[in-house]
Amino acid sequence: MKQLIILAGGMGTRLRARLGDLPKPMIPIGGKPLLEHQIEMAQRHGFTDILIFACYRADLIEQHFGDGSRWGVKIRMVVEREPLGTAGAVLAGYDLLADDFVVMYGDTMVNVDLERIWQTHLQSKADATLLLHPNDHPLDSDLVEADAEGWITAFHNRPHPADKWFQNLVNAGLYVVRKPALQPWTGSQKPMDFGKDLFPAMLRQGAKMLAYNSPEFIKDIGTPERYDKINAEYAAGVVQRSSLGTAQRAVFLDRDGTLIKEVDGLTSAAQLELLPGVAAAIRELNHHGWRAILVTNQPVVAKGFCTEADVVETHNKLETLLGREHAFLDRIYWCPHHPEKGFAGERLELKIDCDCRKPKPGMVLQAAKELNLDLNACWLIGDTTTDLETAQNAGVRSVLVRTGHGGRDGKSKAAAGVVADNLLDAVHLIMARTSL
Ligand SMILES: [Zn+2]
Structure with missing residues (x-):
């Protein structure tokens, strides 16, 4: 008993x-x-x-x-x-x-x-x-x-x-x-x-x-x-829907260029700046019972440009700024790896071909397992074609936002199902297409 x-x-x-x-x-x-x-x-x-x-x-x-x-x-x-x-x-x-x-x-x-x-x-x-x-x-x-x-x-x-x-x-x-x-x-x-x-x-x-x-x-x-x-x-x-015994729905969120201002090689919390409307968008997800999950590649760690602690500090700032506006992320997943070896200052143990670096679906699949997600009901919002390919590989629907790279990175041929001006528009679009 x-x-x-x-x-x-x-x-x-x-x-x-x-x-x-x-x-x-x-x-x-x-x-x-x-x-x-x-x-x-x-x-x-x-x-x-x-x-x-x-x-x-x-x-x-x-x-x-x-x-x-x-x-x-x-x-x-x-x-x-x-x-x-x-x-x-x-x-x-x-x-x-x-x-x-x-x-x-x-x-x-x-x-x-x-x-x-x-x-x-x-x-x-x-x-x-x-x-x-x-x-x-x-x-x-x-x-x-x-x-x-x-x-x-x-x-x-x-x-x-x-x-x-x-x-x-x-x-x-x-x-x-x-x-x-x-x-x-x-x-x-x-x-x-x-x-x-x-x-x-x-x-x-x-x-x-x-x-x-x-x-x-x-x-x-x-x-x-x-x-x-x-x-x-x-x-x-x-x-009634909230127990992890019940399959959950989630929106996966890219970080740089989607939630925060795109900075080439962001390595410290001081460089982090929320994009307008982001807290409001995440607040809507929170209020409507969607899990808001961050998935981000941070190869800056493998490259030796900053440490894991710097990334954690950056995410702490992100959470604090969102918290000031009553919004929160349910989970943060980040990949510290990078596949190409041969650069000065790099961390060899992180220079691997991992399963988590987007466009691989590792982080999405890990979240699905840990939070009992119904991937058929999930979305991913990002500003790069890598994000769109990740969504494809994970079997979730995607929205491309025009902020950050706005899909002009040319890394992948994956196409967006839907395009939105920014995160708040993207969230509204998802809500409009989903019945409660
Ligand atoms: Zn990884």
């Missing part, structure tokens, strides 16, 4: 007008208590041992769910006497914990393929696996930094210095935790929060923490505005 812990102790003070006497997890989404959505999702993925840590009006939760048998699960309630914080509550219930368990918050609307994150966690042998995602307000969110292998390297709590560029990677509030990793903190009497206290402390002690970057739906209902928005998204089917 796989175990799920739901932290349902929230008071919901800011939502009182919508809640009446109800505890926050009982707030209706699409006419059904939020907590019931969570329990049904858990059951679908085989998480049938459910612990609910409750506080305010725990009796109403208990009345509704009983022992859980109506939902095909076993529910145990743990009533907190004093507020211990999210991690403190779980630590206080240490004896009830399974060897590995999932933690969710009772005030988040969630549609996540739990089995998928569970398997990733077990295979990685991580001490904790955190579901992270980019969001549309990274500047006022606590951010997480991860390395290329997906291990968490730092937590950056807000406020963020204005002169630094950050990855748009936010703790979404869903974790898989290995019980023994919590052992050192079981004696702590202080209230502790997972995101602010326990995870940073674990990282300092050398715990292995995996960043599980996922575009799946997970949002808290903390304010009346957010609550109304989530209800609307539920009514529109956005929540």
Whole structure:
């Protein structure tokens, strides 16, 4: 029996007008208590041992769910006497914990393929696996930094210095935790929060923490505005379509000349400048449930003109600038390789004929695998014939934009299905040709 812990102790003070006497997890989404959505999702993925840590009006939760048998699960309630914080509550219930368990918050609307994150966690042998995602307000969110292998390297709590560029990677509030990793903190009497206290402390002690970057739906209902928005998204089917168990649609985006000003051999973040309308275009993709995925060739690394860290810094700037305008990329894929050897200063280990360099479809196919994409429903937008050939090779439709090279690079004979003036036009065109 796989175990799920739901932290349902929230008071919901800011939502009182919508809640009446109800505890926050009982707030209706699409006419059904939020907590019931969570329990049904858990059951679908085989998480049938459910612990609910409750506080305010725990009796109403208990009345509704009983022992859980109506939902095909076993529910145990743990009533907190004093507020211990999210991690403190779980630590206080240490004896009830399974060897590995999932933690969710009772005030988040969630549609996540739990089995998928569970398997990733077990295979990685991580001490904790955190579901992270980019969001549309990274500047006022606590951010997480991860390395290329997906291990968490730092937590950056807000406020963020204005002169630094950050990855748009936010703790979404869903974790898989290995019980023994919590052992050192079981004696702590202080209230502790997972995101602010326990995870940073674990990282300092050398715990292995995996960043599980996922575009799946997970949002808290903390304010009346957010609550109304989530209800609307539920009514529109956005929540239901978001699980990685369901095939997703995506728009692949080229970088130079498509999202940012074309600079011959861009090697530093300082040279990066967003093209007009780009944030608005990506925001539309975000709002309509399209995955926005960057795919870019960066042979400047193989050529020795800059390092991997410079590319990451450039992408951090891109994400920060987009974040300021409430837009985000779901994933960034970049190829550091280049096939032709024999130049001064080059990095021989990257001078290979790889599978990821466009026009090869490697990055698109990797994304399709990692994000369960339905390639028949996907598009690629770029400014070069190489992009068009990539789309052809990957079996996705393409739009050529007139920005950047505007298709005049002469590298390939691949033709565009559609031509648009710029990214925003391209996105509108795609929307017009796709039924929701
Ligand atoms: Zn490559």
